[in-house]
Structures are given as structure tokens and as C-alpha cells.
Amino acid sequence: MQEMVKTFKYVDYLWDDKKAASFGDNQVDLFLYRSNILGADLRITNYGGGNTSCRTIEKDPLTNEDVEVMWIKGSGGDIGTLNRSGIAGIYVDRLRDLKNVYGGLEDEDRMVGLFNHCIYDLNSKAPSIDTPLHGLLPFAHIDHLHPDALIAVAAAKDSEKVTKEIWGDTMGWVPWQRPGFDLGLQIEKCLEDNPGIRGIVLGSHGLFTWGDTSYECYINSLEVIEMASEFIDKKIKEKGSIFGGQKIESLPQAERHEKAAQIMPLLRGLCSSENRMIGHFSDTDVVMEYINSHDLERLAPMGTSCPDHFLRTKIQPLVLTLDKNEDLSDTGAVLKKLEPAFEAYRQEYADYYNTCKRDNSPAMRDANPVIIIYPGVGMFSFAKNKQTTRVANEFYINAINVMRGAEAITEYTSLPRQEAFDIEYWLLEEAKLQRMPKEQPLSRKVALITGAGGGIGKAIADKLAAEGANVVLTDINEESLVTANATYKRDVSTYTVCDVTNTDSIANAYKKACLEFGGVDIVVHSAGLAISKPLLETTDKDWAILQNILVKGNLI
Numbered sequence: 258m259q260e261m262v263k264t265f266k267y268v269d270y271l272w273d274d275k276k277a278a279s280f281g282d283n284q285v286d287l288f289l290y291r292s293n294i295l296g297a298d299l300r301i302t303n304y305g306g307g308n309t310s311c312r313t314i315e316k317d318p319l320t321n322e323d324v325e326v327m328w329i330k331g332s333g334g335d336i337g338t339l340n341r342s343g344i345a346g347i348y349v350d351r352l353r354d355l356k357n358v359y360g361g362l363e364d365e366d367r368m369v370g371l372f373n374h375c376i377y378d379l380n381s382k383a384p385s386i387d388t389p390l391h392g393l394l395p396f397a398h399i400d401h402l403h404p405d406a407l408i409a410v411a412a413a414k415d416s417e418k419v420t421k422e423i424w425g426d427t428m429g430w431v432p433w434q435r436p437g438f439d440l441g442l443q444i445e446k447c448l449e450d451n452p453g454i455r456g457i458v459l460g461s462h463g464l465f466t467w468g469d470t471s472y473e474c475y476i477n478s479l480e481v482i483e484m485a486s487e488f489i490d491k492k493i494k495e496k497g498s499i500f501g502g503q504k505i506e507s508l509p510q511a512e513r514h515e516k517a518a519q520i521m522p523l524l525r526g527l528c529s530s531e532n533r534m535i536g537h538f539s540d541t542d543v544v545m546e547y548i549n550s551h552d553l554e555r556l557a558p559m560g561t562s563c564p565d566h567f568l569r570t571k572i573q574p575l576v577l578t579l580d581k582n583e584d585l586s587d588t589g590a591v592l593k594k595l596e597p598a599f600e601a602y603r604q605e606y607a608d609y610y611n612t613c614k615r616d617n618s619p620a621m622r623d624a625n626p627v628i629i630i631y632p633g634v635g636m637f638s639f640a641k642n643k644q645t646t647r648v649a650n651e652f653y654i655n656a657i658n659v660m661r662g663a664e665a666i667t668e669y670t671s672l673p674r675q676e677a678f679d680i681e682y683w684l685l686e687e688a689k690l691q692r693m694p695k696e697q698p699l700s701r702k703v704a705l706i707t708g709a710g711g712g713i714g715k716a717i718a719d720k721l722a723a724e725g726a727n728v729v730l731t732d733i734n735e736e737s738l739v740t741a742n743a744t745y746k747r748d749v750s751t752y753t754v755c756d757v758t759n760t761d762s763i764a765n766a767y768k769k770a771c772l773e774f775g776g777v778d779i780v781v782h783s784a785g786l787a788i789s790k791p792l793l794e795t796t797d798k799d800w801a802i803l804q805n806i807l808v809k810g811n812l813i
């Protein structure tokens with residue numbers, strides 16, 4: 258057995274005794290507190306990934322008897338912001354009784370409906386598909402997390418052996434099974450077969466850990482993730498290089514951004530063949546190491562492993578074959594090169610759908626790529642709004658971390674295509690999509706507004722943003738832009754200083770809009786000013802300023 262880790266290098270230890278003490282013995286508050294500090298560190302779990310739970314003894318309102326209730330994160334949401342309204346309270350005994358009516362893998366969708374019969378707290382959020390994974394374990398506090406380091410172990414070839422190598426006999430392991438009642442039964446059996454373990458690695462998926470108290474559960478989760486991260490780091494050092502080493506050198510950052518801004522409107526146009534999309538660009542070191550590597554060609558088509566990842570990113574990215582120094586100024590010529598690549602991608606997606614579809618599968622969704630890789634330049638994502646496209650981009654970075662870790666350990670393995678398809682086109686996932694709120698009239702659109710630092714320009718930007726548009730605020734005055742920009746929520750706006758009388762300055766503003774959102778759909782020229790002086794006192798200079806901004810500014 259390995260020694261316990263006491264200090265943490267790869268995860269943030271955020272437990273505050275004083276804060277925890279303020280919750281007294283309220284186990285639900287302590288579990289929510291733990292969830293929030295776990296979710297605050299993206300190395301511990303990806304956005305929206307995983308769930309947490311605790312147990313309490315409550316009075317049954319019908320019988321007045323003591324009953325065991327499990328409080329668990331409900332469907333949707335993120336543990337980082339989980340609160341009382343985001344959880345479900347479930348009778349543990351009733352959930353366990355479902356074992357008597359479970360009819361095997363074909364019965365999974367019906368079981369989700371039956372979870373509602375186990376609800377104790379009438380204010381519960383809808384129980385998630387992971388409810389039986391927690392419910393069939395006997396622990397007071399449980400974490401189910403998706404740390405990149407653990408998914409790397411879970412997606413590595415010989416994952417079970419690797420699990421033993423890292424944690425000895427203290428950790429269980431179950432093979433890949435999509436979440437549902439069957440996986441719950443497998444987890445229960447794993448614990449029965451290996452009493453005394455501290456957690457379970459779920460093949461190609463993630464981690465289960467637990468504790469008698471919220472704090473013990475927290476420390477257990479942190480230690481397990483720390484040990485996996487340390488192991489991966491050691492393996493990477495031993496190997497010397499990762500992803501087969503560098504094949505292409507990155508362009509300098511300024512040139513990368515120049516190229517990205519040039520190509521993004523073209524990519525956006527192609528990605529929007531069915532629905533208009535909003536873009537996001539990233540070129541961090543983690544991204545560049547992967548997209549410039551020798552192994553990109555082998556790894557990218559394999560697809561991402563964790564369902565959380567490919568539900569957001571599609572199973573595989575489109576890798577462009579353009580040279581990093583390609584002249585992108587002739588858009589016609591560039592489009593001629595890009596179009597066949599997009600055609601091939603859409604065809605491949607349709608083939609995947611047709612090969613894997615089942616009798617009751619929902620209709621094929623948009624076949625365009627979500628993630629597009631341009632070696633030497635960076636990684637683009639396109640989705641229905643800025644938040645979704647940014648998160649898709651971040652999820653592919655999670656996937657890169659997973660591939661990096663798994664390749665260092667042994668070799669990366671991905672899910673079989675049919676398994677991936679069954680999750681992507683799962684009827685319950687489809688139902689989730691159908692429940693999405695209706696889009697606003699200007700969502701999927703990007704508006705560039707001049708003179709948006711205040712006054713009419715800002716009011717117009719407010720109106721456009723309220724209708725769902727992404728707004729690019731421009732003004733001559735940076736200070737007012739910063740203030741104006743701060744009035745919007747994340748993923749709505751960006752700003753850039755722009756002098757509307759200067760062609761270069763306008764070109765820069767356009768570039769900023771392309772890099773941030775993928776292009777511009779609406780331009781509102783509201784920069785203007787008035788010089789109020791009696792006619793005789795108005796100088797030539799005053800007149801020239803007015804002409805420049807009000808007339809010339811409109812023309813260029």
C-alpha cells in the first residue's frame with residue numbers, strides 16, 4: 258500500500274475549518290460546501306462534470322419513522338455552484354428496492370423514470386442518471402468526479418493494472434459501462450469483492466471516492482487525484498517527450514492571432530452551413546504542444562474518451578491541412594481548400610450516424626465539426642453561443658490532458674464508436690436538448706457598435722445584448738469601454754479602442770471581433786459628437802472634427 262499524501266501540489270486544498278464549523282453538524286450544508294470547493298478547481302472536475310452526495314436520517318412524514326435519505330446533485334448544473342435548490346433527496350431503501358424490478362440493460366431508460374418514485378424531498382431537482390451509482394454504495398459522503406488525471410488512468414491501456422500500480426489494493430476498478438443502474442450494480446459488487454477500498458476507478462470515465470464525514474471524503478478525493486497526477490508527472494519525465502515530440506513549430510503569438518482572425522470568419526461560414534455558429538479560439542501551451550505534435554494524426558481521429566467530453570466536442574475534431582504560413586488574404590482560394598475538408602468531415606459524421614443508429618435513434622444532428630485544429634496556429638470551436646463554444650473548447654483541452662496522461666502511462670484508448678453513439682444519441686440526452694430554453698432573436702449574431710463607451714452607443718449595445726447578440730464595444734475612450742464592458746455577464750461582450758476616422762484602427766476592431774466571436778453580423782455606427790458653439794465662434798478645426806467622425810467615420 259502506498260503512503261498517504263499530506264500536501265498537495267496538483268490540486269487546491271481549499272477546506273476552511275472556520276467556514277466548515279459555521280455549518281455545525283448540518284451534513285447537507287457540509288456536503289454542499291465540499292462540492293463547491295471541489296468544483297472550484299477544474300483539475301478536480303471539469304465544468305458540469307461529476308456529482309456528490311451525502312446521507313442523513315430524517316423523519317418520514319407518512320410514518321413518522323426514521324428513514325435514511327440520500328442528498329445528491331440533481332440533473333444538470335455544476336458542483337462548483339451547487340446549492341440547496343440543485344439537489345434531490347431520495348429514500349435510500351426505495352432506491353435499493355429498485356434492484357428487484359431492474360430488467361437489465363434494455364431497462365435503463367425506464368429506471369430513470371422510477372427514480373422519481375424514490376423522492377423524499379418534494380422540492381427535489383430531477384434525480385440524475387448517476388443516482389444509483391451513489392445510492393447502491395453504503396457511505397455517508399460520496400464524490401463522483403471527472404479529474405483529467407483520473408480519466409487519463411481510466412482511459413489508459415491496461416487501466417486496471419495501472420490502478421493497482423498507483424494505489425495497490427486500496428482502489429477498486431470497474432470496466433467501462435455507460436452510467437445507469439447496471440453501472441450502479443457493478444460498483445456495488447466491486448466494493449463487496451474488495452471491502453476496505455478507498456475508491457473505485459470507472460474505466461474510460463472517472464472516479465468514485467467516499468468518507469464517513471464530508472471532510473474525510475474531501476481529503477480522500479484530493480489524495481487520490483494527487484497520487485494519479487504525481488504518477489503521470491513521473492511517467493512524463495521518464496519519457497522525456499510526449500505525443501511523439503514536436504512536428505511543427507508554432508508561429509509567434511502575434512502572427513497566430515493574425516492568422517486566426519483572418520480564417521475564423523471563413524471557418525464560421527463553413528460551420529454555419531446548417532445553423533449560424535459563434536466561435537472561440539485558443540492557443541495555450543497545452544493546445545500547441547498537442548496540435549503541433551507527431552501524434553496528432555494518430556490521436557485526433559481516435560476520438561475523446563469521457564462522455565462529458567464528446568457530448569460537447571463531437572467525437573473527433575477536424576484537423577486542417579493548411580500550412581501555417583498559408584496566405585489567407587485570398588479568401589476564394591482558401592475556401593476552395595477548406596470546402597472539401599468540411600465536406601469530408603460531414604460525410605464521415607453521416608457515415609458514423611448511419612452505421613451506429615438504432616431503430617428509435619433521434620434524427621441526425623448538425624454534421625459540422627465543433628473543434629477545428631490548425632497546426633502551428635491554434636484551436637477553434639464553433640457552437641450555438643459563446644458559453645457553449647468556450648466550454649467545448651475547454652472540454653477538448655480536458656481531452657488533450659487525458660490523452661497526454663494516458664499516453665505517458667501506457668497508451669491512450671478511446672471508447673468504441675457504438676458506445677459513443679449510444680450516448681450521443683441517447684433518448685435521455687435528446688430529451689435534455691428538447692428542454693433547452695428557446696433561443697433569443699439575436700442569439701448566434703455578433704454586433705460591432707462604435708461609440709459604445711456610453712450614451713446612445715451603450716444603450717444600443719444593451720438592447721442588442723438583451724436580444725441575445727454578442728456585442729463588440731468600440732470607442733475612442735478606453736476607460737469608458739472598460740466600465741461599459743463590465744456591465745455585461747461573461748461570454749456576452751468584448752471591447753476594443755477604435756478611432757473611427759482611422760482605417761487601421763477600424764480594421765483592428767474587426768480583427769478583435771473575429772478572434773473573439775468568429776466574425777461580425779451587425780454594425781452599428783453610433784460614434785458621434787456635437788460641438789455646441791455659436792456659428793461665428795466655430796473654428797475650421799471644430800468643423801473638421803465633426804466631419805471626420807460623423808461623415809468619414811460612416812464611410813470607412
Ligand SMILES: [Zn+2]
Nearest residue numbers: 307403462463
Ligand atoms: Zn461521471
